[in-house]
Amino acid sequence: MKILLISNSARGEAIAEALLRSQPTPELFVASTVRSLGLMRMAKEVQVMDIDSLAKVVQMAKGIKPDFAFIAPDDPIGAGLADRLECVGVPCVAPKKTLARIEASKGFARNLMKKYGIEGNPRFRVFSFSSMDAKRQLDLDMRHYMEYELKGQYVVKYDALKGGKGVKLSGEHLSTIDSSAQYAMECIDQCGTVVIEEKLIGVEFSLLSFVSGTATVDMPAVQDHKRAHDDDIGANTGGMGTYSDSNHSLPFLTEEDLKAASAFNCRIAAALLEECGEPYKGILYGGFIATKDGVKVIEYNARFGDPEALNVLPLLETDFVSVCQAILKGTLTPDLVRFAAKATVCKYITPKSYPEDKKEKGQTVLVPEKIPENVRVFYGDVSMLDTGTLQLGGSRSIGVVGIGDTLHDAEQAAQAFCEKITGPVRFRSDIGTVESIQKRVDLMQKLRRP
Numbered sequence: 001m002k003i004l005l006i007s008n009s010a011r012g013e014a015i016a017e018a019l020l021r022s023q024p025t026p027e028l029f030v031a032s033t034v035r036s037l038g039l040m041r042m043a044k045e046v047q048v049m050d051i052d053s054l055a056k057v058v059q060m061a062k063g064i065k066p067d068f069a070f071i072a073p074d075d076p077i078g079a080g081l082a083d084r085l086e087c088v089g090v091p092c093v094a095p096k097k098t099l100a101r102i103e104a105s106k107g108f109a110r111n112l113m114k115k116y117g118i119e120g121n122p123r124f125r126v127f128s129f130s131s132m133d134a135k136r137q138l139d140l141d142m143r144h145y146m147e148y149e150l151k152g153q154y155v156v157k158y159d160a161l162k163g164g165k166g167v168k169l170s171g172e173h174l175s176t177i178d179s180s181a182q183y184a185m186e187c188i189d190q191c192g193t194v195v196i197e198e199k200l201i202g203v204e205f206s207l208l209s210f211v212s213g214t215a216t217v218d219m220p221a222v223q224d225h226k227r228a229h230d231d232d233i234g235a236n237t238g239g240m241g242t243y244s245d246s247n248h249s250l251p252f253l254t255e256e257d258l259k260a261a262s263a264f265n266c267r268i269a270a271a272l273l274e275e276c277g278e279p280y281k282g283i284l285y286g287g288f289i290a291t292k293d294g295v296k297v298i299e300y301n302a303r304f305g306d307p308e309a310l311n312v313l314p315l316l317e318t319d320f321v322s323v324c325q326a327i328l329k330g331t332l333t334p335d336l337v338r339f340a341a342k343a344t345v346c347k348y349i350t351p352k353s354y355p356e357d358k359k360e361k362g363q364t365v366l367v368p369e370k371i372p373e374n375v376r377v378f379y380g381d382v383s384m385l386d387t388g389t390l391q392l393g394g395s396r397s398i399g400v401v402g403i404g405d406t407l408h409d410a411e412q413a414a415q416a417f418c419e420k421i422t423g424p425v426r427f428r429s430d431i432g433t434v435e436s437i438q439k440r441v442d443l444m445q446k447l448r449r450p
Contacts, residue, residue, distance in 0.1 A: 001026040004066040006051050008073045010378035010399040013038040015072055018313040022074060022321035025327035028283050029064050031057050037384040037410045051076050054084050061090050068093060074446060077302050078161050079105035083195065091328045095302050099272050103302040106157045106195040113297065116271040120264055120297040123150065124197035128188060136371060143181050145196055153199040156184050160191040165236055167201055202291035203252050204298060205442045206308050207261040210323060212332035213279035216266045219312045220248035220339055221258060224305065228355055230430040237355045238396055241431035242307040242345040245407055251437050252444040254288060260295040261288045266320050268300060281327050292447040310399045311344040342403050345410040345416050345432030349398040349425050358394030365397060365423035374413045376401040397425060407432055
């Protein structure tokens with residue numbers, strides 16, 4: 001069996017490693033943005049290319065004639081790569097462009113939930129303008145909505161793909177109504193619309209599901225850490241690290257919280273089928289927040305999260321190729337999916353100046369050759385030179401995942417290995433620690449207190 005994988009990060013390596021555990025072992029062909037050490041070791045062929053050039057990926061697929069393709073990143077999914085590949089006879093584990101709007105347009109996602117009566121939306125409005133004459137009135141309307149209707153507690157969302165960095169919160173990234181209105185107008189100038197919504201108070205988490213039409217099968221719940229530095233301070237990033245618990249829930253969640261998130265994913269899949277007229281086939285990633293009023297929806301993504309994929313895929317005990325085939329054939333059932341009862345903690349190694357700058361790009365990073373049995377290492381924006389040297393890019397470099405019977409064991413394994421990686425790099429040491437997790441447990445207990 002031949003599989004084409006489209007990758008741009010450590011997430012692609014986690015997907016590749018899971019695919020290659022299947023029996024019989026498939027042949028893996030990869031279109032990648034970097035000459036990844038892990039992918040070079042695992043794949044029969046790696047072509048380094050601009051994966052946003054859909055024609056180049058399609059040309060590669062025509063030459064390989066894979067049994068199916070797995071599209072990992074958001075940009076080619078949002079641009080319609082699945083449509084293009086299916087036109088040349090290559091089925092894709094990724095949604096088509098019309099379905100991928102669940103991630104590519106925050107406004108589409110909010111309005112879909114509203115139209116189909118799916119609870120979990122905060123208060124929101126989608127703003128746009130059709131003429132320059134309307135711009136001043138639009139500015140006044142947005143200011144009034146933020147200041148008076150949302151009482152200064154709001155979120156401004158770029159209504160298109162922006163690598164997880166298009167969302168700004170009042171009191172954190174936006175300090176005044178003036179700066180907020182300016183950012184909202186910049187969003188409209190760039191992509192035509194902006195979503196302004198109520199800022200929710202609680203603890204965020206992710207629940208990803210395998211989806212085929214209306215069939216959804218959940219993965220272990222994961223918590224991401226977006227902020228650049230310890231104690232959740234600094235700029236937003238693509239994700240500095242994540243953790244999952246051995247019971248596949250999270251310490252601050254109730255059983256009802258997890259059931260609510262699962263139900264949201266199921267209802268979204270059904271709504272997409274009704275709205276778009278064709279089945280969603282791929283990974284549906286729900287970003288949620290547990291609040292005093294129950295679970296609310298932060299956003300939806302149309303692919304594996306990064307780092308979330310690095311947590312859940314190493315725990316997958318069943319045949320990943322079989323799961324992918326069931327997604328494509330419409331035969332997905334819960335018995336095809338089983339995850340080990342283990343905890344995981346992922347800590348991302350990044351250049352020291354990330355995400356504000358790329359001062360370390362091109363410099364060398366050294367990773368120990370011997371990797372413990374309870375650690376997985378996935379390479380992201382790091383290129384392997386012909387000499388075997390690892391060269392930093394400008395973004396997240398290496399995902400280090402510790403696996404253990406408890407969160408403490410997993411965190412200690414990840415921390416110990418991260419400390420052995422040398423170069424002009426850093427990582428968040430607080431991810432998955434007892435102290436960090438307890439803060440989230442305490443916050444939820446406080447919010448839920450009568």
